[in-house]
Amino acid sequence: MIKIRDLEYLTAIAEYKHFGHAADACFVSQPTLSGQIQKLEQRLKLTLIERQPRNVMLTPAGEKLVQQARQVLNAANNFEEAAKALLDPLSGDLHIGLIPTLAPYILPHIMPKLNSNLAKINFYLHENRTQDLLQQLEAGKLDILILPWLPEMVRFERYDLFTEPLVMATSPSHPLANKTKVTFDDLHNQKILTLEDGHCLRDQAMGYCFSAGAEEDDSFRATSLETLRYMVASNIGITLLPQLATINYAPQKHIHYIPFESPQPVREISLLCRTGYAQMESVRAVVNEVRQAVTGLFD
Amino acid sequence: MIKIRDLEYLTAIAEYKHFGHAADACFVSQPTLSGQIQKLEQRLKLTLIERQPRNVMLTPAGEKLVQQARQVLNAANNFEEAAKALLDPLSGDLHIGLIPTLAPYILPHIMPKLNSNLAKINFYLHENRTQDLLQQLEAGKLDILILPWLPEMVRFERYDLFTEPLVMATSPSHPLANKTKVTFDDLHNQKILTLEDGHCLRDQAMGYCFSAGAEEDDSFRATSLETLRYMVASNIGITLLPQLATINYAPQKHIHYIPFESPQPVREISLLCRTGYAQMESVRAVVNEVRQAVTGLFD
DNA sequence: CCATATCAATAGATTTAAACTATGATAAAA
DNA sequence: TTTTATCATAGTTTAAATCTATTGATATGG
Incomplete structure (x- = not known):
């Protein structure tokens, strides 16, 4: 049977494409790593690594097996994490991924509670777009995601957190x-300012607006909600903002936030984690805290 | 980092609840296994095993970690399988799970093609009810399942194979x-003979029949389709049979098979495997063979 | 065109730990 | 009480992963 150490060596080579650096990363000498990789190749009767002078790369077989190796290493990590969690529940590291149109507006509402009520958990926050987050969750770099749910996410375990209305933002003179x-x-025939491609808020808000007969102002695409907000305040156009981004957020005087009659446009914010993730207790605790923290915000 | 051998020892104990037998299963001496388990417990600072005299059992922590350990062992197995598959694609062992109301009727149509066109794959066939099959697939004891798809199976990768009509079976005097x-x-007010609980065909066929106003003959529940067939031939009642079970199957003279006007009752036969299973090439090859083998059967 | 730096492979010694056999301890069964 | 089953302990052997030191091969720069 394969050894986990071998898989670590293999993935290190895949990462660094360099025996010496990979060996350093594994805290062993270069000959050790070279030797073990050679043994592995002999045992599998496969060439995993192409040793061109000054250019180490993986063979197709190597690439394939590195993927499998990462699966094993992830599972092994889960084992160790689970053991630690049993020793001291609701503790350890938790890497949370959030999207840019949600993170800055929800974190002030939830982090104080998380830090005080789950004090033994170290929270690491990662801001990225949906597709990157999903990849990182799958790869084990992140433990949970907080974002608007989409059907493609069925492969992960899902906890619904809250439904966030989108509201219209206009300048006072609109x-x-x-x-x-x-x-x-x-919305009919209005010009809508949008975020740049890749933001899921763009797809959601614009879907609603287009079906209402609005048009996109395609001379401009904002890189962040804050840019968008200032564009609206400067009377360049109107847009839809998630409601959390309108609570306690300046400049109140230069911008009007107007809710929709129902049916409101909304986004369904969920929390995702891998099925079978080792520290489910922590996940459930976070879900509870977040749900409590947001109750009342949308009433 | 944990070692795979340790995890094998742990899961062996979980399986046999006996150090000696577990050691045999791992091909090591009992003291070796005892010692390694102790070291593992020391390293994790957890008691995994309750050693009552003549009664070895796992602690709750042990149970939890055995689950995690199986995940790791599965992933490790996938690695080795993937390596073998790279060495010689479309070869190796493939454990197929099928349900009893499908296996005997479809296997004659597909096994000849599988054995001749995928000669390097060793096919192992397992007949069991849906719920058991799903568990065994998850546990890695089976590699693929062929059965009627249900929504609870979303966690597995799915390939649709064919849509099988159900036909009515009556005695000639009905x-x-x-x-x-x-x-x-x-079907209105007909008495329907059924399979015993646990067969998914029972749920599907009966669902259709009941909505049509038929009643179940609950004085009797058959343990197999063949029993059911002979009950129908003996004029005890009528039933619905999957069409594959009516092709080339005696006793033709003592039983009439009648198709339904559309909308026909059908079952959707799919092939499942774990997402991330190592030998996807083999799976896809099997899917192709099966699809080819059944074309024409339902026209 | 030679000198040098880089980088992986090899050789040989060392250390670690996993495995074995033999035996001891304990409690249930006879 | 004796026997049997079963796990733990002790001491030894064996296997293999690791280390340091070195070689060999190949680009690169002067």
């Missing part, structure tokens, strides 16, 4: 600015 | 026996 509610029909 | 087609309404 014709719609002084309504207390806007409707689907108000 | 009032419906000489129709060339039967309809949903013909």
Whole structure:
């Protein structure tokens, strides 16, 4: 049977493409790593690594097996994590991934509670776009994600957290600015400012707007919600913002936030983790904390 | 880092609840296994095993970690399998699980092709009920399943194979026996013979029958399709049979098989395997063979 | 075109730990 | 009480992973 150490050596080579550096990363000498890799290749009767002078690379077989090796290493990590968790539940490291249109606006609401009520857990926060987050979750670099749920995420375990309405943002001088509610029909023929490609908020908000007959202002695409907010305040156009981004957020005076009549456009914020993740207790505790922290925010 | 050997020892203990037998299963001496388990417990600072005199059992922590250990061992197995597969694609062992209401009727159609066109693969066939099969697939004891798809199976990778109609089976003396087609309404107030609990065909066929206003003959539940067939031939009642079970199957003279007008009752036969299974090439080859083997059967 | 730096492979010694056999201890069964 | 089953302990052997030191091969720079 294969040894876990061998798999670590193999993946290290895959990462560094260099025997010496890989050996350092594994805290062994270069001859040790070279030797073990050779034995592995003999045992499998496969050439895993192409040793060109000054250019180490993996063969196709090597690539394939590195993938499998990572699976094993992930599972082994889970084992160790689970053991630690048993020793001291609700402790250890938890890497949370969030999307940029949610992180800055929800974290102030949840982190104080998480840090005080789950004090033994070290929270690491990672901000990235949905597709990157999903990859990192799968690869074991992240433990949980907080983002709007999409059907492609069925392979992960899902906890619904809350439903966040999108509200219209206009400058005070815009014709719609002084309504207390806007409707689907108000969007007709409006020019909408959007985020750049890759933000899932863009797809969601724009889906709603286009079906209402609005048009995208494609002369401009914002790189962040804050840019978008300042564009709206400068009376360049209107946009939809997630409601969390409108709570306690300046500049209140130069921008009007107007809720929609139902059916409101919304995004369904969920928490994902790998099925079979070792520290489910921590995950459930986080779910509870977040749900409590947001109750009342949307009423 | 943990060693795979340790995990094998741990799962062996979990399986046999006996150090000696577990040691035999691992091909090591009992003291070796005892010692390694002790070291493992020391390293994790957890008691994994409760050593009552003549009664070895796992602690809750042990149970939890055995689950994690099996994950690792599965992944490690996948690695080795993948390596073998690279050495010689479309070869090796493939454990196929099928349900009893499908296996005997489809295997004659597919096994000849599989054995001749994928000659380097050793096929092992396992017949069991759906729930057991799913567990065994998850545990890595089986590699692929062929059965009617249900929503709870989303966690596995799915390949649709074919749609199998269910047909009505009656004795020649039954009032419906000489129709060339039967309809949903013909089922009204009929007494239907059924399989015993646990067969998914029972749920599917009966669901259709009940919604048509048929009643179950609950004085009797058959243990196999063949029993059911002979009960029908003896004019005890009628039933629905999957169409594959009516092709080339005696006693043709004592039983009439009548198809339904559309909408026919059907079952959707799919092939499942674990996502990330090492020998996907073999799986896809099997899917192709099966699809080819059944084309024409239902036209 | 030679000198040098880089990098992986090899050789041989060392250390670690996993495995074995033999035996002891304990409690249930006879 | 004796026997049997079963796990733990002790001491030894064996296997293999690791280390340091070195070689060999190949680009690169002067």
